[in-house]
Amino acid sequence: MTSPADLARPDLDDARQAYADLKAAGMSLDLTRGKPSSAQLDLAAALLTEPLTDHRAADGTDTRNYGGLTGLKELREIFAPVLQVPVDQLIAFGNSSLELMYETVAQALLTVMPGAAHRWADEERVVFLAPVPGYDRHFALCEKLGVELVTVPMTADGPDMDVVEQLVAGDPAIKGIWCVPKYSNPDGAIYSDEVSRRLATMSTAAPDFRIFWDNAYAVHHLTDTEHEIADVLALATEAGHADRVFVFGSTSKITLAGAGVSFLGASQANVAWWLAVAGKRSIGPDKTNHLRHARFLRDADGVKAHMRKHREIIEPKFAAVEDVLSRNFADTPGVSWSQPRGGYFVTLTVPDGTATEIVRLAKEAGIALTPAGSTHPYGEDPEDRTIRLAPTFPVLDEVQRAMEGVAVCVKLALVQR
């Protein structure tokens, strides 16, 4: 029903007509998750098709049998420089770095970690800082394990350190902070050296405070500049806080998303603690997959060369997102978006109170977007303004069409306010 007030609003009519046309087109497109596309996975086809005839590791280990809890050394050697962790402090494990993060939190809840007075399950409260916008799965695992989340604003250089320093200095219940230090999920931020230094050196009320440094996009560049970040583990160690940092990474977005290898790096004390529990949990990771990966990637330069092939596939998709957004919203107040230099996401910021409506409109038109709020703990974006776009999985043409559709939805939501 058209209300009298609407009669004098041709912009609303246009927006409604465009949306009606969008719905009529009957799309079925998905920009929800940061998944590699089929073409990206094809880059690692050799992992699945090259016979692993010689199944011995460099040190003679039969990779088919039990054992080898720390993971294959030749693979750890490749990723030690990539993840800025000394090889002897780097563990290679299963197919999921999320699993290593979960296990680390769960282990800290159930066994006393270095520097801790109690296991965290026996603490009154356990709180992690959640820079927002952030990665929904970091938050979800904490929620499931009963770890409270307190939000901290992100800046272009990383979390707002004035806020972080004040919080951690004052509250011993704050035991950790989630960090995606390079090409952050979802806003593409690159932590400045100053932010890393402050994280590594700040005073914390909790003696067992930990930085969960999820370097998920260490080599996932979208531009010619292969950005570097500070070596937070070294900085913390120099500052006398060697046990403060857990570094995580994986090849999920390098080789095969579901069949890659994950990594955990930390101080010797942390690694010993972690392995002491892991040794009761598992008889070791799948070393055949480690060996396949080591042979396929060869060395850190091999990783870089491989990532350039990914960039060739996904850079045009990010360019399509940028193109649609800048053509449609360059002059729209309240609408802005990140221009990531790497990683897997674009953050679209819309006027307060419209994100949920935009995602709903898109869904009705057959375009799946990550639910509004998923970039925040408990799924609640208090300003309802953050939308995460993930353009890697669909083919380029679909990204373009989906983004044109998103633009229609944004415009309708704005004029309908």
Place this chain on the structure above:
Amino acid sequence: MTSPADLARPDLDDARQAYADLKAAGMSLDLTRGKPSSAQLDLAAALLTEPLTDHRAADGTDTRNYGGLTGLKELREIFAPVLQVPVDQLIAFGNSSLELMYETVAQALLTVMPGAAHRWADEERVVFLAPVPGYDRHFALCEKLGVELVTVPMTADGPDMDVVEQLVAGDPAIKGIWCVPKYSNPDGAIYSDEVSRRLATMSTAAPDFRIFWDNAYAVHHLTDTEHEIADVLALATEAGHADRVFVFGSTSKITLAGAGVSFLGASQANVAWWLAVAGKRSIGPDKTNHLRHARFLRDADGVKAHMRKHREIIEPKFAAVEDVLSRNFADTPGVSWSQPRGGYFVTLTVPDGTATEIVRLAKEAGIALTPAGSTHPYGEDPEDRTIRLAPTFPVLDEVQRAMEGVAVCVKLALVQR
């Protein structure tokens, strides 16, 4: 130094001389762990050498990408009859069933499981029953997670159910029992239908009592009789205790020890609870390995056929153990041993107070045996009489030589008493 009392004991002289000869032989042999031999792993060479060119599952899933938390259906279909779990209640996951058991205990500690009043971490005490002799890694993970272990004697038909029933009926802190129902580790017991029925139907003071049914050797027969056990999940369900049972299994001793696939089966409520946590922990198992396994094993008959090849390799090794023991100790009071009809172990029972000494003597002679006591919680066999022998990993000639050496050590320990 020969004491006067020894002068009249030529048996002691003989035993000492035999042991001196054994040491002089400078052996380096290992009967410690239940690991498949290289020849057994070779049986699954195709898993590593056949190209996985078509990486699509039967339902079209791209096995290379994220997702698929329950595991590949075609693989679950193969193992549903093997593990006696309806396919929709069977999860296929990573390379380690131990990991699934650990996660299940850890999850129960950290989140409220079906039927539980609290998460176990908030209980005063959490106790599991440990039938002894039993599997050291079951016990070790409980010890690490703060779960107390109370021993229950094993019989040839499974745990002594009179003892079990009395304990679980009287103490709500008793939350679980470890069971290896077929070809039990280490004594080779096969649970009788009656034992399974009593486990499934008994009254427990804890509403959230669980049977950890580690069917590790479901198809690992050593004789022509492929023994069957009762379907404990069905029995419990019929008795109104559907949530009582967690079934575990893996292909570690079917395909590749370090690169196989593990399984968890349970009631729908338990599976939903387990997946709700697993979905926060992981983005899914390595489905490429699931697909390789499904294509390699084909169906439950394919599994059986494959296991007959294992039997050809390992049955002679078990025969060698039996041969040495029966030749040396058929008439020795206090010495007995299991005659397993499947599985990976022989339990050698020696006179009280001699197991540790025998293991020590063997070690000094270059023969590694599993530490005495490892078949019991906290590494303490109160009678010091149980030695677990694992003959699968060494080649046949080594098994024979190692067992001849073990016989020398047993004899010396006995005459030295």
